[in-house]
Amino acid sequence: MSEAPALAVSTVIFTLRPDSTGCMKLALALVKRIRKPFQGQWALPGGPLGVNEDLSDAASRNLFETTGLQPRYLEQLYAFGSLDRSPGSNIKDRVVSIVYWALVGSDEAAEAIESENVSWFWADELDKLAFDHNLIVDYALWRLRNKLEYSRLAHGFLGERFTLAQLREVYEAVLGRELDPGNFRRMVEANGAVVATGERLEGTRHRPPQLYRYDSSIDLTDQGPLRNSTNKQEKKK
Amino acid sequence: MSEAPALAVSTVIFTLRPDSTGCMKLALALVKRIRKPFQGQWALPGGPLGVNEDLSDAASRNLFETTGLQPRYLEQLYAFGSLDRSPGSNIKDRVVSIVYWALVGSDEAAEAIESENVSWFWADELDKLAFDHNLIVDYALWRLRNKLEYSRLAHGFLGERFTLAQLREVYEAVLGRELDPGNFRRMVEANGAVVATGERLEGTRHRPPQLYRYDSSIDLTDQGPLRNSTNKQEKKK
DNA sequence: GCAAAAGTGTTTGGGTTACACCCATGC
């Protein structure tokens, strides 16, 4: 009997970080490979699936092991399993990767583990990564940008309370273009997922903006019939 | 070292079939289980992944082994791997299933294999299936309905040439509601994926409708950066 | 007062929905 391909779980970890000018930009966490195929190159964090472990738990776990953080949002991206994922490797070393993508709060990301072998990279200026990981990141980016427009994903980057300007900044960073503040406000108010707290953010050098929070009774995104069954996306700490 | 969970590939195979009144309805192919867990119950066709086989090839293969047909459209749905997929089974028998969904032409489906152990079922009146397969089918249905609206998926059910009424019938069967013929025509013409052949379908007992075909230069659906890389969805026979 | 961002109002145009109506064919 021929041996089955090995199974691994990897995670694309997104966050927002301020660049040198203080402007928020989309970043993702990568680890440097210390072993043979693609040694020394950067790759997505990942590893084997535990025998007693759900797929999403494995993704969560390797997110934690890499950054020391918990995901604010976690969703399965795709299973990659083509034969040429690791050119030059023996067919016996074939790996099928089930990839998740995750959002991490930009406040928390600032305190994340960083080292010689774990680092954040700007999403729009990646070099060549190990394996087919460039393709995977491209796909994750595409999904993130698509979903942002018809869901409440932006919450994954923000704290409990935020101003509409901060929320807009998230949208602008992810979509890569500027948005009209007035229309953005109406768009957000119309969808109803955000509610005013009545509080204001003081200390700016202009009119103090109102603080909002998300309506927690609404899911971050519509996963259809999948919600609480196979993937538990809301993990209580 | 603990043993890794096994990997399987399954496929949700959709087609359209006329019901007793001649009206097209959405159907899917199931197989009867002949082995121990859930023996005698209906389940999605599937099986282990070959060592030298791409994921989509495995899905294609088990579609062919089940029905004798080739898919008109094939897309990865989701990887299901939660621990409680097979209640009562030993943890050592744990299986992670990478599920694909496929469309099969309704003309071809009429000639598909049917037997004691392989049969078509109406998508909207399924009994309890084996494992978590009801959830999987629900999710596949949700994806199909969602994608139909912003892509050219309906082509997967039709032959090379078709009338707009036939195309509309596909939409109505999948979406489960009636559509205005006039607006449907404009919607289809506006998106530009369909072109008139100039031919007409004669023999109806009313004004002969024009035959259309799809513009083959446009993909059936937008898969983002994934198109021709990990999943080869267009298989040459 | 001035700068800067918060927040509101208004116009416009594109696209969808509903529905009326004419057209071409078989019987």
Next chain:
DNA sequence: GCATGGGTGTAACCCAAACACTTTTGC
């Protein structure tokens, strides 16, 4: 002619983009 679906026209409506304008704070 008449029934039937093919195919066209059109008015109403909704929604999103563009942009002008008012408000409220710090300095």
